[in-house]
Amino acid sequence: MSLSVSLRHAFPGFTLDAAFDAPEGVTALFGKSGSGKTTVVNAVAGLLKPDAGTVTVNGRTLLETAQKLYVPTPQRRVGYVFQDARLFPHMSVAKNLAYGRWWGGAPSAKDTARITDLLGIDHLLDRAPLALSGGEIQRVAMGRALLARPDVLLLDEPLAALDAPRKAEILPYLERLRSEAEIPILYVSHSVAEVARLATTVIVLEDGKVVRTGPATDVLSDPTAVSQLGVRDAGAVIQARVLHHHDDGLSELETSAGRLFLPRVEAQIGATLRVRIQAQDVILSRTRPEGLSALNILPGTITSLLKGDGPGVLVQMASGDDQVLARVTRRSAQALELTEGATCYAVVKTVSVARADIGSDRAAQ
Amino acid sequence: MTPLEWEVVTLSLKVSLWATALSLPFGILTALVLARGNFPGKQLLNGIVHLPLILPPVVTGYLLLLTFGRRAPVGAWLEETFGLVLAFRWTGAALAAAIMAFPLMVRAIRLAIEAVDPRIEDAAATLGASRVMVFLTITLPLTLPGIIAGAILAFAKAMGEFGATITFVSNIPGETQTLPSAIYAALQVPGGEGAVIRLVILSVILAMGALLVSEWLARRVGHKAGRA
Numbered sequence: 001m002s003l004s005v006s007l008r009h010a011f012p013g014f015t016l017d018a019a020f021d022a023p024e025g026v027t028a029l030f031g032k033s034g035s036g037k038t039t040v041v042n043a044v045a046g047l048l049k050p051d052a053g054t055v056t057v058n059g060r061t062l063l064e065t066a067q068k069l070y071v072p073t074p075q076r077r078v079g080y081v082f083q084d085a086r087l088f089p090h091m092s093v094a095k096n097l098a099y100g101r102w103w104g105g106a107p108s109a110k111d112t113a114r115i116t117d118l119l120g121i122d123h124l125l126d127r128a129p130l131a132l133s134g135g136e137i138q139r140v141a142m143g144r145a146l147l148a149r150p151d152v153l154l155l156d157e158p159l160a161a162l163d164a165p166r167k168a169e170i171l172p173y174l175e176r177l178r179s180e181a182e183i184p185i186l187y188v189s190h191s192v193a194e195v196a197r198l199a200t201t202v203i204v205l206e207d208g209k210v211v212r213t214g215p216a217t218d219v220l221s222d223p224t225a226v227s228q229l230g231v232r233d234a235g236a237v238i239q240a241r242v243l244h245h246h247d248d249g250l251s252e253l254e255t256s257a258g259r260l261f262l263p264r265v266e267a268q269i270g271a272t273l274r275v276r277i278q279a280q281d282v283i284l285s286r287t288r289p290e291g292l293s294a295l296n297i298l299p300g301t302i303t304s305l306l307k308g309d310g311p312g313v314l315v316q317m318a319s320g321d322d323q324v325l326a327r328v329t330r331r332s333a334q335a336l337e338l339t340e341g342a343t344c345y346a347v348v349k350t351v352s353v354a355r356a357d358i359g360s361d362r363a364a365q
Numbered sequence: 366m367t368p369l370e371w372e373v374v375t376l377s378l379k380v381s382l383w384a385t386a387l388s389l390p391f392g393i394l395t396a397l398v399l400a401r402g403n404f405p406g407k408q409l410l411n412g413i414v415h416l417p418l419i420l421p422p423v424v425t426g427y428l429l430l431l432t433f434g435r436r437a438p439v440g441a442w443l444e445e446t447f448g449l450v451l452a453f454r455w456t457g458a459a460l461a462a463a464i465m466a467f468p469l470m471v472r473a474i475r476l477a478i479e480a481v482d483p484r485i486e487d488a489a490a491t492l493g494a495s496r497v498m499v500f501l502t503i504t505l506p507l508t509l510p511g512i513i514a515g516a517i518l519a520f521a522k523a524m525g526e527f528g529a530t531i532t533f534v535s536n537i538p539g540e541t542q543t544l545p546s547a548i549y550a551a552l553q554v555p556g557g558e559g560a561v562i563r564l565v566i567l568s569v570i571l572a573m574g575a576l577l578v579s580e581w582l583a584r585r586v587g588h589k590a591g592r593a
Contacts, residue, residue, distance in 0.1 A: 030493075045491050046490075046491075046492075047487050047491070071490055072490075073490040074490050074493045074495050075493070076491070077493070078491055079491070080488070080491040082488060084484070086482075086484055086485050086487075086488035087488070088488075088503060089507070090506050090507055099489065099492050099494070099502075100492035100493055101493070102492065102493030102495070102498070144490075144492065145492070148492050148493060199502075262505070265554060301494075314451055359505055360587075
């Protein structure tokens with residue numbers, strides 16, 4: 001199961017020239033607004049006819065401009081969740097969900113129940129779309145796309161129009177979707193936090209061109225990718241398993257590098273989580289620090305240093321099987337004699353890890 | 366109501382209902398083409414549709430006579446092929462009313478179609494609906510309030526049509542004498558004011574009735590569309 005895309009399309013003042021493969025799982029199409037993300041998704045859905053290109057889903061060719069092959073949108077079997085949801089205002093939620101019956105046949109009651117349960121929308125079926133909250137609207141839109149039984153799921157910034165609490169409400173549903181859906185999911189986003197939580201593969205678009213692709217954990221912990229993702233948002237993702245929930249409101253997690261104490265996480269003991277540790281929240285020390293309030297001290301070896309234009313240095317450190325990214329000043333890097341291969345300790349304050357940066361991991365399901 | 370008045374009212378209703386019902390499919394189609402189509406000659410079509418609105422009604426009536434008269438090309442062909450005679454018949458009155466009301470009907474429906482977000486239609490297409498199904502399940506239901514408004518407007522206009530009707534089909538009691546023609550005829554008779562007043566009151570009652578029906582329909586459709 002995979003999606004293969006190669007496109008060229010010229011707009012006045014902007015040219016898209018991008019090619020990539022999206023394997024099963026969530027492939028994040030990351031980039032600033034205007035980088036061509038939505039154009040790619042629209043071309044995959046057939047809502048835009050590119051100047052040249054090919055689109056293949058699981059070996060089925062949807063677009064091959066060289067052979068003038070152009071499968072019309074209704075026959076493409078793509079589930080598209082739009083940024084603005086686009087529910088049908090004159091139909092109830094139940095009718096919206098059942099709309100995509102044209103190629104898959106009417107969804108069975110069992111399928112419908114499974115999806116509405118997965119997305120937590122079973123109590124909304126009789127409602128009109130106008131009576132729903134923003135988060136509910138997006139969940140119904142996802143259910144509608146899924147119930148059409150698509151070969152590929154396209155999510156175009158489904159959280160962009162929502163405020164932070166609504167985003168937090170939907171992210172767990174997207175995680176469940178990722179583990180349940182057995183189709184490639186193309187997730188368009190300009191938020192590193194969302195990408196870090198959801199993506200298995202990351203494709204970075206810049207001015208209509210693919211500037212980086214790779215597994216999410218690699219791309220996010222690569223200092224050279226930071227300029228493309230945004231320095232403020234830089235941060236590595238590490239895997240952690242829940243060991244214990246303590247009475248003082250903390251959860252103890254095990255990582256390949258050592259123990260991690262985080263604010264209480266809503267996960268069962270034994271569950272695997274992905275935790276994003278922002279580079280600017282990491283303090284580096286050459287010796288194991290003592291008498292420090294920070295609870296999390298991860299030992300490791302520096303694997304690379306990247307000096308930016310400003311006063312900062314990005315330090316990548318191998319810690320166990322994971323990578324940790326730290327942003328320190330050049331002055332500190334010199335004072336501590338940080339070099340490749342040097343032993344180092346990463347100090348992470350428990351409270352600095354935001355709840356939104358902790359999510360469930362695919363491997364755990 | 367006297368039998369004569371009753372005849373005038375039922376004939377007016379018959380003419381207007383036929384005019385509205387038969388022009389509605391064409392009205393929807395024309396509105397769709399004008400709202401969504403992109404082809405050379407679109408402005409020309411738009412002009413032709415609006416012509417009855419800007420031409421003097423007498424001119425429209427005369428043009429109808431030139432086209433659909435019994436010896437005119439289209440009129441003769443219709444009589445030979447279908448046995449359908451329009452000139453000086455109630456069927457002709459219905460045609461005249463339909464043509465005069467057509468621009469109003471198309472305008473109302475066109476505005477409603479233009480108000481439907483094409484992105485919602487795109488969403489339906491990604492879910493597998495063909496163009497026809499998108500129109501039937503999305504565009505048409507969302508346009509329904511506008512279609513009803515257009516139909517009621519056309520009906521009201523047909524009820525009041527005078528100039529083109531009297532030119533094309535004259536003013537024959539029992540055949541082509543609709544309410545406005547009957548009022549006009551009564552006014553020509555000395556001492557006919559009493560009859561005129563009665564017909565005027567009937568006109569007002571019918572117009573108000575049509576308005577109430579349209580409000581009621583619009584509210585029902587609005588409820589169904591979840592926008593009440």
